[in-house]
Amino acid sequence: GIQVEQSPPDLILQEGANSTLRCNFSDSVNNLQWFHQNPWGQLINLFYIPSGTKQNGRLSATTVATERYSLLYISSSQTTDSGVYFCAVDSYTGGFKTIFGAGTRLFVKA
């Protein structure tokens, strides 16, 4: 089945720094989402981005579907950005399913 790989697995930033998180997928996908899981466990929608570029405040995302990757940019990081960032793709190989990557664990230091 389709593989979803996220990098880096862990990231420690000083407040105010910028970062880029990557999501690679092994086959064509129909949908791609980025989520932030906060320290309380809640999964928060960041972007629904099957292709192209979107921006929302300090966050932006780009998906290049033909090259099978997506990037999440976090600028001027804040301590509240800490948590785990997941990308998730929809695959139709062998029947529909949504597949999550293992996540990038981010800690922003004050």
Next chain:
Amino acid sequence: DSGVTQTPKHLITATGQRVTLRCSPRSGDLSVYWYQQSLDQGLQFLIQYYNGEERAKGNILERFSAQQFPDLHSELNLSSLELGDSALYFCASSVGKQGEQYFGPGTRLTVT
């Protein structure tokens, strides 16, 4: 707040028991998805219902079952519980058969 509600928030039960988790989708959403998040397996897709019918099945154990009712809320039934079933169970909803999914706050299940 995503608009998706789940009850209960926490559940502690013993091995061998049966529990029911409940999910109400966002207003207007026809699809409900169930996921399991455990430390060793990550976030795993279990099952999807669309407008009352099962649409897709993922890594759902035979001891687990789900249904979606006419009012579109959904229940996930877990039976013959084992220690390894301890996890965070999420439901999500979307407008159509696929597309952007919105997640509920989850139910944390602890099996002792």
